[in-house]
Structure formats: C-alpha cells, structure tokens
Amino acid sequence: MASTSFFLSNQTIRSTILPPCNATFRRPLSISATCATSQRTCSSNISTEYAPKQGSLYEVLGIQMGASCQEIKTAYRRLARCLHPDVASNSGDEFMRVHAAYATLSDPEKRATYDMELFHRRRPTVMSARGYSRRSRNWESDQCW
Amino acid sequence: MAEQAYTVASDSETTGEERSSSTVPEIAIGIDIGTSQCSVAVWSGSQVELLRNTRNQKLMKSYVTFKDEVPAGGVSNQLAHEYEMLSGAAIFNMKRLIGRVDTDPVVHASKSLPFLVQTLDIGVRPFIAALVKNMWRSTTPEEVLAIFLVELRVMAEMQLKRPIRNVVLTIPVSFSRFQLTRIERACAMAGLHVLRLMPEPTAVALLYAQQQQQNVHENMGSGSEKIALIFNMGAGFCDTAITATAGGVSQIRSLAGSTLGGEDILQNTMRHLIPNMDSYFSRHGINEIEKMGLLRVATQDAIHKLSTQPSVEIDVDLGNGRKIYKVLNRKEFEEVNQNVFEKCASLINQCLSDAKIEVADVNDVILVGGCSNIPMIRNMVTGICKKDVYSGMNPLEAAVRGAALEGAVASGVNDPFGSLDLLTIQTTPLSIGIRADGNNLVPVIPKNTTMPARKDVFFTTVHDNQAEALIIVYEGDEEAVEKNHLLGYFKIMGIPPASKGVPEINVCMDIDASNSLRVFAGVIMPGEQNPSAPFMEIRMPTVDDGHGWCAEALNRTYGSTLDLVTVQKKVQH
Structure with missing residues (x-):
C-alpha cells in the first residue's frame, strides 16, 4: 500500500509540478552520462522483448541461447532497472517473469534441464501427436530465434 | 480486522491528499529507530546528511519518559544522568517489545528492565507501564514509539523548514508482517506515512551499492559484480545479508536475522555478576529499580571498556550490605556470552549457504551496528570471512544513510550525477x-x-x-x-x-x-x-x-x- 501512493505522487509530480523540460527526467529514463546507452537499449527493447508472451526464457532476457553467466546477469540487471515496480510504476508481473527467467538460467543445473526441454520442443516430430499439439504454442514462439 | 480498516483509511487519505497537493515534491526522510539509539537522515540534493537535535546530537537515545504530565523522548529531553532513564519512568527497548505477545521469550527477557513488563502468559499483549508519581501508568510500545517519532518529525521539520510526512524506516530482518503493521500504526499515530520499510542490512547494502557506483565509473551492468556480506548487530537485533551489487543495482541474495543483540550480552553479563538477578529484582519495588539501574549502568560501562582494554573493575553497592566487586577480563566476558557469539556465527553461515556463496567469493565484509565494536564480534566475522572489515562506512550511520538514499529514490528524486540511479531488489526475510x-x-x-x-x-x-x-x-x-x-x-x-x-x-x-x-x-x-x-x-x-x-x-x-x-x-x- 505504501508504494502505491508513492507512484501516485510520482505521477502528480510529473504532470503538475516539474517544468515540462524535466518531464523526461523521471526514472528509469533519467539522463545520466553513464547509463544513457543502456537505457536507450532498454526502452527500445521492451516492446520487442515482450511481444511473445510465451517466448523462451532467453527471449525474456533478450539474450542468445549460448549466453555466458555474466551476460545473463547483465541482462537481468538491465531489465530490472526498467521493469522493477520500484522504478516502473507497474504491477511487477513483468519483473517477476524476468526474474523467473533469470532464476532458471543463472542456475547451471536448472539451465541444463531447461535447455534439454527446449531442445526437445524444437524437434516436435519426435514428440507424440498429443504432446505436439499440447506444446505447439510454445514451439511456434520458439521459432522466433 | 481492525488493521484493515486502518489500512483502507490511510490509503484513501493519501490519495486524496496527493491529488490536491501543490507543494514541491517531498523527499522522504530516512529513520533508523534503533533499540537503543535513533537517527534521522535526508538526501540534501547532493549527498545524505544526518540531522541533529538542539543539543547537536546525531544519535539520540530511544526512550520516552513519563515523569511529567507531558511525556518527553530522547530527542528533546536532556537526561540529568543515565540513572534517570533507568528510574522506571522511562520506557525504552520498544522495538524489542512491539507486536509481541506475553508468551514471547523476548518479552520475558524484558521483565528485568526498570519499567514494568507484566505477562499473564496466555498469548495477549503484555502490560507495559512507566512509573509516574509512584504509580504504574500503562502504555503500549506503539504509543511510546509514536511519541518518539513525533519528536523526530518536529526536529526534522524545524531543520528542513518544511512539513515532513513521508518516511523510510529501517526494521530488523526478523520482524514479522504483524510487527510491521504495528510500526506502520505508530507512524500513522505520529502523522507519518511509511513509503518503505527496509530491513536494516538492505539499507546498508544500498549505501554500499551507491559507494561502488561512485567508485567504478563503468557502464551500467558491465561493471563487475561485487558480493558483500553485511553483518549488523545493535542492542536489540542481529541481522545478516548477502548482496550482489553491480551498476547501482543491489540484489539481495539472502537475509538472516534474530532477536539477539547487545541487550542479551548486557543481561548475560549482569546475570554473571548476580546469578540470582531475576529473583533479586522480581519485586520491582522502587528500591530494586534503583539498584538494578546501578548494576545496569556499571555493567554497560564495563562492556564498553572491555572493547579497548583487557580487563575492567566493576564496583556496585546494592545497599543492605550487598556489594558487588569484580575484575572482569575479556576472556571471561567472552565465555559468558559464548552462546550469543555462536548464534551470530551460525546466522552468517546460514546466510552464506542460503545465498549459495562461498566465503572466497565475498568481496567485502561490512560490519555495522553498536556491537561491531566488540572485539569478539569483529574476530568472529573476520574469522568466518577470512577478510578484513570494509572500512568505507560509519558503523553507526550506515543504516540511516541507506534509508535516506531509499527515501530520495522512492520519492522520485533525480541526481544529475547519477548518485541516485539505484535499485534494491529485495527478498522475503521469512517464509x-x-x-x-x-x-x-x-x-x-x-x-x-x-x-x-x-x-x-x-x-x-x-x-x-x-x-x-x-x-x-x-x-x-x-x-x-x-x-x-x-x-x-x-x-x-x-x-x-x-x-x-x-x-x-x-x-x-x-x-x-x-x-x-x-x-x-x-x-x-x-x-x-x-x-x-x-x-x-x-x-x-x-x-x-x-x-x-x-x-x-x-x-x-x-x-x-x-x-x-x-x-x-x-x-x-
């Protein structure tokens, strides 16, 4: 309840108090030299990254399947800075999806299991007809990459 | 059920107020209500500043005395002597009592305090009272905390020359959600609106993230990740956290906390001096309260001295021919408190294992809180982590500084130099x-x-x-x-x-x-x-x-x- 009112107040501030030139200064799009680059990437990626709601965990984090541990962490932080409800005034659902993807991919064991599953999903012909139809939606979205 | 009505009321109140708000955006202040000391800090526009009371103190004793008709807290009140706080008229350690029922061991441990903590051991709230004109006048931890918070608010308003409403408070890791509602209620009683309640070590973690961000001018996210172990022990609680920090993002990996603090060390030592302390003082008469105050002050003093010297002389006259004279050395003190130190060590180990972090992976060991001066605590922490303590923080100010940073971040304040490009990813402290x-x-x-x-x-x-x-x-x-x-x-x-x-x-x-x-x-x-x-x-x-x-x-x-x-x-x- 506490933060909800914070977001409310934030919106009020943006719309009524600050002069218009400051409107873009709100987090997470603050203009600071050190993070301008990544933030631009971030805002432009949101729409594409979140289009496939059932995409693979790699898609959720916007990384390649062979990404290194460091790349996974970096991608997670970059997305957290855009989607965490503390900065983005949202419900937190998107951040939870990102975190779930990160939690699986940053754990070597869970990642191996997941990769295996993904590998089988991409070869639907070996699946039984029933399994194929059940998983077809995931399979389609996996085609994206 | 009463709580929900309160919550709803406060929500709608906030909404209405903020819709009609036309003042400048309010920067929430950070408050660290310690079991024994309290401090307030605020983002000044370029850095965090601690506020001082009229006596120029940054750290104020957390107590409220009911001696006169108008209760007075440690922010405004000047104690003639420390014994005055121990006369029964003052309530302190409220953070240890808030939201607890009378079957709780922490409440029972508070029965040796000078004011009255009475339990009926049936699972209801304990009866807490201050001695006013030879009568036990009842109060509640929420009320005491609210009185104290009002003093803090007035102090902050005078210095910042603006009304204060929004606050970020630090809380112990071991607090339950029920206890959080009691803290929120005390704040509401004091006219304050809680923006965030931050577990103390996570406030320290945020300060650490900011320091790392300032040290490493690298691109966000590509800066190397630093793992810090934070150990915070004050008078009432002991908290540990592991945080992974990079690019101003502090990701809390694990938290562990317990109701173990300087108060336990003090009581163990007092019991060592008078083994039958509980029965000796159980009558809670005016005479006993006075003697207990003497013993408490002498023991506390001795513990402080043992941080810098190998042994200390304790000499207390309890009256009726009962005198306590003892030379307490550091080794004996450490043996008496063995159980406390062992529990602290187990919290750290648990935190490391919960975070799946090896000791060798820890980049910095941060030791904060009043008990961080105790050599045994220091040795225990550095012994486990095989590393010296991080030196970039004032152990008594780290938590409140972190809370003030969070206050600025949560209020939507921007810093042109990126000092507030911070984010804490919190985890649940309890299942x-x-x-x-x-x-x-x-x-x-x-x-x-x-x-x-x-x-x-x-x-x-x-x-x-x-x-x-x-x-x-x-x-x-x-x-x-x-x-x-x-x-x-x-x-x-x-x-x-x-x-x-x-x-x-x-x-x-x-x-x-x-x-x-x-x-x-x-x-x-x-x-x-x-x-x-x-x-x-x-x-x-x-x-x-x-x-x-x-x-x-x-x-x-x-x-x-x-x-x-x-x-x-x-x-x-």
Whole structure:
C-alpha cells in the first residue's frame, strides 16, 4: 500500500509540478552520462522483448541461447532497472517473469534441464501427436530465434 | 480486522491528499529507530546528511519518559544522568517489545528492565507501564514509539523548514508482517506515512551499492559484480545479508536475522555478576529499580571498556550490605556470552549457504551496528570471512544513510550525477506458508524469494467427504507451526463430496510491489476447469493484538477435522 501512493505522487509530480523540460527526467529514463546507452537499449527493447508472451526464457532476457553467466546477469540487471515496480510504476508481473527467467538460467543445473526441454520442443516430430499439439504454442514462439 | 480498516483509511487519505497537493515534491526522510539509539537522515540534493537535535546530537537515545504530565523522548529531553532513564519512568527497548505477545521469550527477557513488563502468559499483549508519581501508568510500545517519532518529525521539520510526512524506516530482518503493521500504526499515530520499510542490512547494502557506483565509473551492468556480506548487530537485533551489487543495482541474495543483540550480552553479563538477578529484582519495588539501574549502568560501562582494554573493575553497592566487586577480563566476558557469539556465527553461515556463496567469493565484509565494536564480534566475522572489515562506512550511520538514499529514490528524486540511479531488489526475510501435513508449516513463498513474488502450492483433504478446510497462515522458518508468527486464518467452504486426497486445494500467495501480502485459496475438482466455489482473497495479516491464543483455540475447536496435506508444488509465473 505504501508504494502505491508513492507512484501516485510520482505521477502528480510529473504532470503538475516539474517544468515540462524535466518531464523526461523521471526514472528509469533519467539522463545520466553513464547509463544513457543502456537505457536507450532498454526502452527500445521492451516492446520487442515482450511481444511473445510465451517466448523462451532467453527471449525474456533478450539474450542468445549460448549466453555466458555474466551476460545473463547483465541482462537481468538491465531489465530490472526498467521493469522493477520500484522504478516502473507497474504491477511487477513483468519483473517477476524476468526474474523467473533469470532464476532458471543463472542456475547451471536448472539451465541444463531447461535447455534439454527446449531442445526437445524444437524437434516436435519426435514428440507424440498429443504432446505436439499440447506444446505447439510454445514451439511456434520458439521459432522466433 | 481492525488493521484493515486502518489500512483502507490511510490509503484513501493519501490519495486524496496527493491529488490536491501543490507543494514541491517531498523527499522522504530516512529513520533508523534503533533499540537503543535513533537517527534521522535526508538526501540534501547532493549527498545524505544526518540531522541533529538542539543539543547537536546525531544519535539520540530511544526512550520516552513519563515523569511529567507531558511525556518527553530522547530527542528533546536532556537526561540529568543515565540513572534517570533507568528510574522506571522511562520506557525504552520498544522495538524489542512491539507486536509481541506475553508468551514471547523476548518479552520475558524484558521483565528485568526498570519499567514494568507484566505477562499473564496466555498469548495477549503484555502490560507495559512507566512509573509516574509512584504509580504504574500503562502504555503500549506503539504509543511510546509514536511519541518518539513525533519528536523526530518536529526536529526534522524545524531543520528542513518544511512539513515532513513521508518516511523510510529501517526494521530488523526478523520482524514479522504483524510487527510491521504495528510500526506502520505508530507512524500513522505520529502523522507519518511509511513509503518503505527496509530491513536494516538492505539499507546498508544500498549505501554500499551507491559507494561502488561512485567508485567504478563503468557502464551500467558491465561493471563487475561485487558480493558483500553485511553483518549488523545493535542492542536489540542481529541481522545478516548477502548482496550482489553491480551498476547501482543491489540484489539481495539472502537475509538472516534474530532477536539477539547487545541487550542479551548486557543481561548475560549482569546475570554473571548476580546469578540470582531475576529473583533479586522480581519485586520491582522502587528500591530494586534503583539498584538494578546501578548494576545496569556499571555493567554497560564495563562492556564498553572491555572493547579497548583487557580487563575492567566493576564496583556496585546494592545497599543492605550487598556489594558487588569484580575484575572482569575479556576472556571471561567472552565465555559468558559464548552462546550469543555462536548464534551470530551460525546466522552468517546460514546466510552464506542460503545465498549459495562461498566465503572466497565475498568481496567485502561490512560490519555495522553498536556491537561491531566488540572485539569478539569483529574476530568472529573476520574469522568466518577470512577478510578484513570494509572500512568505507560509519558503523553507526550506515543504516540511516541507506534509508535516506531509499527515501530520495522512492520519492522520485533525480541526481544529475547519477548518485541516485539505484535499485534494491529485495527478498522475503521469512517464509510464508500454511499449516498442513499435521502440525507443520508448509511454505508457499519460501524465505529469500525475490519480491514481488507470486507462488502457489496445491493441497488436498485428509478425510473422506471433507467439506471444509482451515487455512492458517504463518510466517517464519520453524517446522512446527506454533514457533512461527501467526498472520491470519480463514476457512474454505463448499468442497464437493469426494474421497480424501481427491479435491485440489490451491493456495496462492502474492506479495505485490508495495510489499502487501494477499492469500488466494479455493478448491478445484480434478478434471474441472473452474473452481467449485468462488476463490477467497484475503489480505494478510488479519490478526489483531491478542492473537497468541488464536491458533490454540482453533486447534482446540477443530482438531484435525479441517486439515490439509501437500499434493505437489508448482510455481506459477
């Protein structure tokens, strides 16, 4: 309840108090030299990254399947800075999806299991007809990459 | 139930106020209410500054004295001598008492304090009273805290020359959600609105993240990740956290806390000096209170001296021919408090293992809080981590500085130099679950789950044709339910007749962006798409003050007739 009112107040501030030139200064799009680059990437990626709601965990984090541990962490932080409800005034659902993807991919064991599953999903012909139809939606979205 | 009415009222009040607001954006102040000392800090526009009271103190003693008609707290009141605080007229250690029932061991340990803590041991709130003109006048920890917070607010308003409403408060890791509601209530009584309640080590972690951000001028995210272990021990609580920091993002990996602090070290040492202390002082007469004050001051003084010298002389005259004279050396002091140090060590080890971090991976060891001066604590922490202590922080100011940073960040303040480009990814300090599989706590949201979070677990009935099921929600990490904090309870009704083990009872818990907890529960029969009856949604905690006996009463009334067992765990995304 506490933060909800914070977001409310934030919106009020943006719309009524600050002069218009400051409107873009709100987090997470603050203009600071050190993070301008990544933030631009971030805002432009949101729409594409979140289009496939059932995409693979790699898609959720916007990384390649062979990404290194460091790349996974970096991608997670970059997305957290855009989607965490503390900065983005949202419900937190998107951040939870990102975190779930990160939690699986940053754990070597869970990642191996997941990769295996993904590998089988991409070869639907070996699946039984029933399994194929059940998983077809995931399979389609996996085609994206 | 009363709590919900309060919550709703405060929400609507806030909304209305902020809609009509036309003043400049308010920067929330950070408050660290310690068990023994308190401090306030605020983002000044370029850095965090600690506020001082009229006597130029940055750290103020946390107490309220009821000596005169108008109660006075440690912010404005000037003590003639420390004994005055121990005369029975002053209430202190309220952070240790808030939101606890009279069966709680922490409440029992408070019975040797000079003011009155009376317990009836039935699970209701303890009777707390200050000695005013030879009478015990009752009060509550919330009231005492509120009086103190009003003084802090007035002090901050005078210095900042603006009204203060929004605050970020630091809290111990081991606080239950019920205790958080009591802190929020005390703030509401003091005219303050809580923006965030931050576990103390996570406030320290945020300060650390900012320092790292300033040190490393690298691109966000590409800066190397630093792992810090934070150990914070004050008078009332001991907290540990592991944080992974990079690019101003502090990701809390694990938290562990306990109600272990300087107060326990003090009491252990006092008991060492007078083994029959509890019976000696149990009468709580004016004479005993005075003697207890003398012993307390002398022992506290000795402990402080033992931080810098190998031995100390303790000489107290308790009257009636009873004198205490002892030379206490550091080794003896450490032996007396062996159990405290061991528990601290186990918290650190638990935190490391929960975070799946090896000691060798820890980049910095941060030691803060009043007890960080005790050589044994320092040796224990550096011994486990095999590393010197991080030197970039004032151990007594780190938490409040972190809270002030969070206050600025949460108020939407921007810093052109990027000093406030910070984010803390918090985790749950305690597991939240329900009573199932007999008398066990089955976690639905386990400890150290990143927030916001939503998880669900499936349960089923234990009796054939069981039509109802009791959902009792607890918070904590003890296997036996009664050792955890009760948050609330409700009943699922209308389970269709079926053999035991057939109905699927789904219990889902959701912690949203504002850290409020909702529990959803309902029954779905196998093969059916829709729930058999409307799902229940309950905002927790629902319990009120005298809740200690509730679980027992439920158990007595229903036994195991409405029990559940776990079916399978599955995470919902």
